[in-house]
Amino acid sequence: MDYEKVRDLSFDELSGTISEEEKSWLRNAIREDLQARNIWEDIQRDSSRLLTDASDSFDQHPAEEVLGGLQQRRRRSYLLKVSSIAAACLLAMLGSWYLFSTKAPQPLAANDSTAHTIRLVTAEGKVIDLSNDSTGIRVDNAVLNNKQHTLSFDVSHQNGSGINTLTVPAGKDYHLLLADGTKVQLNAATTISFPFSFTGKTREVTVSGEAFFQVAAKAGQPFIVHLPGSTVNVLGTAFNINTYDSGVVKVALVEGSVKVASNRHDIVLKPGYEITTTKNGVSKESFDPDLVLGWRTGLYTFEDASLQELAPIIHRWFGVTIALDNARVASRRFFGVIDWNRPLEDFQHNLERADGIRSHYDQQGILHFE
Known part of the structure; x- marks a missing residue:
């Protein structure tokens, strides 16, 4: 149906x-x-x-x-x-105040071109640009395959426990297939650190940003995700993590089971629930998949959100820095959907038509709403 x-x-x-x-x-x-x-x-x-x-x-x-x-x-x-x-x-x-915005190449404010590439830094310090498809890249003890927006690798021997760091910049997303078969989908402005092979008693990675995990079950070798201020212990599952907001960690469980360990609490999640940890404590509630997981298909659903709240989303998804030039613009609130697969100009056009809010780019590529 x-x-x-x-x-x-x-x-x-x-x-x-x-x-x-x-x-x-x-x-x-x-x-x-x-x-x-x-x-x-x-x-x-x-x-x-x-x-x-x-x-x-x-x-x-x-x-x-x-x-x-x-x-x-x-x-x-x-x-x-x-x-x-x-x-x-x-x-x-x-x-007409119900809006949508969408994805298109725009000028970026930063001058460092490497800031806008999908980049792998190996444990030995070698830097690999993954922005374009490439195969058979030999590095350290592994052969990298970067195809269809996904990094996988073959390890020649079980000595790849050094930590590599994969960075996905604003305006892009990416997929990673780990050595044990675990699949990771990385949202924009996200970093993951991982080894080429899991040789110890645990499988451990570290994430900052947002990612969706489909963890391969492996008896006797638990999967652990380190986040800012907390740790997720996985029991073979699919889940979403979000650490975009400073001091806030969100873990939403789709299937299986996870235990979220923070400084003061250990909480086991059931499917359909999301845990949020902050410096003030921990909360747990059911979540709306459209709101939490929509980014995986390029949709960001927002409810009663101000432009000030949407500005970091636009920056992450489109690589565009936003400037809100007056308080009325910053506080105006909307419901809608940002579609990553359509041009950002659609958002600007609808915003002006709906509420008279105009926009323009300055010489540094910053998008001003006025």
Whole structure:
């Protein structure tokens, strides 16, 4: 069952833009599939509640709070148009504020060209540029293969326990296949340190940034991920880690089991839950896969986020430094999706059209919103 199609057609039904063929497909889906029906009923219930309360809420709350609960459920990059007169009036008052932005090459502020390449520094100090496909690279005791945006390697002998460091810059992502078969997907602005072979009683790596792990099970040799201020002990699993924010570590478990050890707590996670550790303590709650894992397919979903909060995301994904030239611009809040596979100019255009916020690049390649 295509549940994304169910969700989209449910919104189209509300907006009056659904065709008869699509309506028939939707009716069959919600009749035959329980999850499809639950999706449809949730959207119907949310829209009814939001429209009933809209006139009172609009006088007391920002526009985002009125339609946010409904629109954050929509993953398309345009404003939901609801068919009722009350909703149409509300949308006229709100204007188009639901945005998306996307990926395109842009000038980067830094002058050091190596800062914008995917780079491996071996334990012996050799620097390898991995930005373009290459195979058969001999280094130390390993032969590197850099194909289809993925680094793998063959080790000639079990003496590759020195630590290598792989750095993925802003504006790029990358994949790594470790010696034991563990797969790692690295988000932009992320660093991982690892050996070419795991020769001891444990398999250990260190990560700063964001990465998704699919750990190969190996009895008697636990997999350990070192993070700033905490450690993840893995029991054969798939999980996401995020250390972008200083002093904050997030671990979201997709399947299997992990134990997160910080200075004061050891917590075992169950699938579907995320743990957040800060200097103030530890919290655990269920997570939305769209919000936490969307980056793996090039989507960043944001809910009630200010441009100030989005600026580091844009910098990481597009390699562009952002300057917010006044307080109103910095604090304006939006719901939407950043699609890494489309041009950044789309975000700029929609932002100006929706809220009158203009933008330009200066001579240093810094993007100003004004």
